Amino acid sequence: MGLKTQQQPLHLGKQTYFGEGALRQVTGIIKNYRRILLFNDQAAFKACGAEEFFLPIIEKFPIHILSYSGKALPLEDIQQLYDKNKHIRNIDLIVAVGGGTVIDLSKIYSLAYSNRLIDLDIILGDKIPENKIDLVFIPTTAGTGSEATSFAVVYKDKKKYSILHPTLLPKYTILDPGLLTSLPEEILNATVLDALAQGIESMWAAGGTAESREYAGMAISNILAGLAETERMKKSEAFQLGAHFSGKAINISKTTLPHAISYPLTSHFGIPHGIAVFLTLPKIAELNYHIAATAMQPGLNPEQHRKNFLTLFKLFEVPDIAGLTGKFKNIMEKFNVKTRLRNYGLKKDDLSRIAENSYTKGRSDNNPRKIDRKTILQTLGEIF
Ligand SMILES: [Fe+2]
Structure with missing residues (x-):
């Protein structure tokens, strides 16, 4: 699955695909999974060109899309969106296409869906459950580097919490600078x-x-x-x-x-x-x-x-x-x-x-x- 046109820079993991057009690697990944959840920010997804790329993939594969356009993650909002989509079961792959907020949101939901959580407040405690779902992170901004960290930042009553678990690191990362050009x-x-x-x-x-x-x-x-x-x-x-x-x-x-x-x-x-x-x-x-x-x-x-x-x-x-x-x-x-x-x-x-x-x-x-x-x-x- 290596890229032919681009030399892989040093220090990028084996399952990190980098370079213009690297987004194409996602098709090869998705086809190995049965139930896929895709996180995005609808407007950014369209503007960066990802929507056009994903349309035929969404038609072909069992992908459910969850969109979030907030600029930060208040736990109350995360819970609300989760309650509306709690019926989704047996997810085996989560794909996040977006900035740090969308990627962090997908980390929280990977914990939630892996463990069929009901009340998400539990992740603010000391015992954070492990994520059992494979993750693909595709950043569309050059900011937080959230695709490379095992933590997510959420707010509760305006107080900031860092949710940390080693299983929040993705299995695959796609760094396609083409997604940044319309930003x-x-x-x-x-x-x-x-x-x-x-x-x-x-x-x-x-x-x-x-x-x-x-x-x-x-x-x-x-x-x-x-x-x-x-x-x-x-x-x-x-x-x-x-x-x-x-x-x-x-x-x-x-x-x-x-x-x-x-x-x-x-x-x-x-x-x-x-x-x-x-x-x-x-x-x-x-x-x-x-x-x-x-x-x-x-x-x-x-x-x-x-x-x-x-x-x-x-x-x-x-x-x-x-x-x-x-x-x-x-x-x-x-x-x-x-x-x-x-x-x-x-x-x-x-x-x-x-x-x-x-x-x-x-x-x-x-x-x-x-x-x-x-x-x-x-x-x-x-x-x-
Ligand atoms: Fe930061």
Whole structure:
């Protein structure tokens, strides 16, 4: 099933198909299954060209389609859609064609259908059931890299939960940059900011390993190459690879403080995820660079920490931390992203609530610098 025209880039799994036209591989996969559930966002599915491709396949194979157009996943909405479709039984393949939200939704439903769950609240607890259904992920944005992670992000009462289980990794991944070419530049850019931040955060994460740092480096270098690219297909290709590697990187290292702060910014103020993450990135990069030994996360090797920043300087071709944060700001400028929180409808009074909700275990413990609410509040104040 290998692609003839494209050389497989290094580090892509054996069942990851990459390159323009890779979508065609899905037919060979689907024919081995009996009952298939396809997740999409109807409008995006049509716009990216997937609908035209899938029409004859849908006529020929037993495929049931579930569409979702929300930009995030409140558990209440997921439950509602699930209740309407609980009669669907014996699914043996789930195909998700869409951005991170659609892919995450399909992960939740793979748990639900595998275990015939009734009340989906159970996945918010400590005992997450395993997924027994084969998954095919086909991203149509270059953002979250969700196709390469074993977790899904959902919200309950505006609080963010990360649902994690190793069985949420797909059996097959199809990375077809052709699906990205119709994406408005604005969305392509906003989503790639997420991927770039994931690469950067993964590089400095306390939980990083040699392997995750290698993926993080590949994520950053591909995205930077995409930024410099003028031809759209080549840009899409580089961004898509970068996003995928950023997923592989954070699947090991997890993300850090900019991500932790981004969740309340998104759930309370509707700031798109990639932008929400990037807003605090320059300030947090500075904070994380200058760490006194006593403020360093236990378990993080100071020498490794120094090396991680040197790697970032090298990747971004800058001499020092000021150069690095300058580059982050340049990228936001290039993408016309407003850099102040007040531009997004926040009031000064909102900052303490954001700081309160940012302080999540796991994400904050993974930041190289130990962080308290006061520091978060101060950082938010500086970019207000
Ligand atoms: Fe992210």
